[in-house]
Amino acid sequence: MKKFILTCFLVSIYLYGSAQSKVAESPPGQDLFYRPGLYAGNRPAELAVLDTEAEFHGQESESSSAQQEVVLIYGEIINPDSLGSLTIIFSEGFLPEGEAMVDSTLLVQLDHGTFFDGVLDPRVQKFQTHIPVESDYARLMFKIGERTVFKDMLVFPGDSIKVGIDLQQFSVVFDGPQAFWFEVQYTLHRALIANQFSQARVLLENDRDELLDQKDFRAQLELQESVFGSRIAIYEFGKDGLDLELSLLMDSSINRIPGWLVLQTFHKHIPEERFRLLQSQLIGSYYAEHLATFRQYHHGMPLALGDSLSASHAKQVLPELLAKLDKDLKTSLQLGLSPGALDLAREWIYSEKILREEPLEVLIAEKYASPIEEKILYSAFLKIAETSQLSSDTWKVYQNYLEGSSVEKEFNVLKSTFEPGNYLAKATFHDLNGKKLVLEDFTGKPTLLYFYFSGCTHSGNYFRNYLQPFYREMGDKLGLQVIAVSVDNDSDLWKSQLSTYSSKEIVNLNFPNERAADWLRQYRVYGYPRSMLLDKEGKVLSYILDGKDYSEFSSNIISLLKNQHTNENQIVH
Incomplete structure (x- = not known):
């Protein structure tokens, strides 16, 4: 799903870097003692980690339809301050930049426990749902109100997962056949956030000295260097900022990719196909993010600011950079067609466009084969639709490329939506x-x-x-x-x-x-x-x-x- 971020462009760029619930009553005449966390039928946590075969093959859903077509989800939640409704957002048919051809939002109905269902804590509400998955895999996000509980969790047809959310103790736990698969992704996401937290925050400016000469900014920066806490690193468009991105992109040490070493520790615990998909995601998303920064802020921004010298320098180093990244792209795609791999495929071709005069759609068709070709073409067309009024010639060009492809239906829907002379949807x-x-x-x-x-x-x-x-x-x-x-x-x-x-x-x-x-x-x-x-x-x-x-x-x-x-x-x- 395309992430809904309110986007506004500035010259300075900052990167990366309680309601009472109904109580589940005991059976008449019984006065039972209940202590959360006691082992009473569920496997202890240490067994959940070690018994990986059982995690993936031990349980089966009661519904035979879930084997190939749905993802079964059961959950329990403690939401003491009523922070909002629980929604599950699931996406399929991935394109670059977090876009998906199918986005659906499910408002989850919460119920109280009945005692014999095992939900004894009066604060807990439970839910169960199933999500249809028609593609090779889908992506899940859980939200409570406007707060994200977790996101970008990949699931496959037939998966079953139990989710425990405790907002009083700020904890999220998983159980069920795919518990370890979710734990791996959750841990990877946390590792990526930890990496951002540990690094200096990067601020890109047109003129660093001009910024620091204002008021007492330079003194504040120097003072902060001696204080235990976060750091900020200020770079300039097309200059030392370019050198930083170039050093990261040209580094062939795969172990420096955030989350890579963490992922390796889980290798023997998850199926090989899923492990390779996560490898593809890490490689693709890492290089795509830094290449986008290189293209937009160290070539595009200097051009916009009239700094042709810096823009020219970025263009000069681009052939060698793209040759190196072409190998990384092939590696990522060979491991799996992950969203991250598609991001890198898109960024590579957008950067190649800087060096060549051919239309973007020609470069895409020349570089990629199906299904990557139509995904990148459709993504490029969506970007055009977001930023400029589409001419009839543009529609015809892309229609010729996408006719008969896996995205033809979505293209035709978009065409009918953006046809001049239509009424806007009701609002x-x-x-x-x-x-x-x-x-x-x-x-x-x-x-x-x-x-x-x-x-x-x-x-x-x-x-x-x-x-x-x-x-x-x-x-x-x-x-x-x-x-x-x-x-x-x-x-x-x-x-x-x-x-x-x-x-x-x-x-x-x-x-x-x-x-x-x-x-x-x-x-x-x-x-x-x-x-x-x-x-x-x-x-x-x-x-x-x-x-x-x-x-x-x-x-x-x-x-x-x-x-x-x-x-x-x-x-x-």
Whole structure:
């Protein structure tokens, strides 16, 4: 699943680095003593670790359908402060960048124990569900409210797992046939977090000295060097920051990949195919992350800042770097088609594009075969759909490549979603007074929808430098209304920051991300700000409004509205 992060771009880049529940009553006339944790039928923890064959082959689900088609999950949870509902998010059909072709969210129904089911603690609620898996494997995430319990757990058809969540003691434990498989992944995830925690936090700047010369920043940094605690390392785009990434990417010592040595300790305890898949994931995701940093911040950012010398240096070292990473990519793909391997395949081809003038789709088709080819092609197309208005030529080019492929269905759904002239999917908003409104309430005038979140500096600049001037200059002339849609989950924050990111001279609506996630995902609204243009009937003229400067931005909107008006007249005549 594509991770829903409110994205806003800045010049400085920071990287990596209680309700009372019903009590389960004893049988009438009995006064039993219960002590949590006593061995009473379940295997002790030390046996759970040693008896690995039993972990994977000892138990079978009562449901024969679970053998090949579903994942069976049983769980118990202690949630003393009622932090929110338990949801399970599962994804299949993986693409690069955490994208999945199938994303589903299950709101879990919790029940109290009945004593004879073994749930004796009155604080505990239980649940049981099964999840259909049609692909080779799927990915699970457990959330309580907006808090993630665990994520990126890979499961296979026929797996069965018991999950114990105790939010009072902040513990998560596993049992059942796939307990050890989950323990391995949970431990790996913790090892990756521990590695980030132990490393200096990396801050990328255009000019380090310019930053440190402000106020007493240099003195603060030097003082912190003598204090026990975390560290911050400040590097510059395209200079020592490039050298750092290059040293990490060119290092062939596989043992330095975070989590690698931890994984080796579990080798004999998990099936070989699953072990290899985790190896593929670690290798692919590690090199993909650092190559993306190299490409975006040490070639792309210097170009954007006018530092052609640094960008040229990055381009010069790229051939040797890609030759080395091509071997790492082949290793990762040979081990398994993991999400991490796909990430590296995508980043490799995006970096290759810097060196070659051919269209991206040509490079992808030249480098990869099915099923990798269509996954990378579709991922590249999704990125285009997120950042620019798609032309009919672009649709045709990618349709030719993806027709008959494993992603053809998803491509056609996307095409129908982004077809100009469609109505947007139904959605409910709230205005500043809490009144519920729908898009149909605003028909009668052409409408510009502006999506943002409070805290995004780029959204504030976009509104002040583009939207507000355009509305004041052309709003009445074009009969245009501008509607600012905040995706803030906190309505008080939205209202308090309104003057920074919008204005009361236009319509202001709230569309909380936690409630609107599916709608926003449908239209690929992942980065902010984002604007759409609708005609007076509410039909979409453009899903993305862009322009390299105010003049082009203004011209694009006027042109869209004039073309639409011309088409209406042609239909009338």
